[in-house]
Amino acid sequence: MIIVSACLYGVNCRYDGKSSENAKIINAFKEDQIILVCPEELGGLKTPRTPCEIYKGTGKEVLNGLCKVKSSKGEDFTSYFIKGAEETLKIAKTFDVKKAILKSKSPSCGLNTIYNGDFDKTLVKGNGVTAQLLINNGIDVITENEIDEY
């Protein structure tokens, strides 16, 4: 079984109430091969919701208590993002998941690049909170951008 960011499979769970449907992933994986997760909803956030970014840091630093996840209004949503990551890891362990395909650039799901916290579309190196926690626990994480190589 493979964990997939639910928005990539057409679920309208993004902050703006839309999806990031990706035909490559839908065509490549059948429903019985995947477990759809939205860490931000699993963390208790509503959809739609105020957009959030990791503020001046990465998922690794969020998990180590060194920086926060903030909304575009400056609210601290860190605890929701950590809970969402922990719930996703719980699902991964329950179903012995070894791989995850997550949505790029997201403060939860992003891999290698994420937004910098200024909500100005600037990207910095780093992983989202959920991506980092899965990696820390030995799960192979890729994004929709690597799916051709999968």
Ligand code: SF4
């Ligand atoms: S990127 Fe991740 S947290 Fe954001 S909507 Fe998609 S599944 Fe949910």
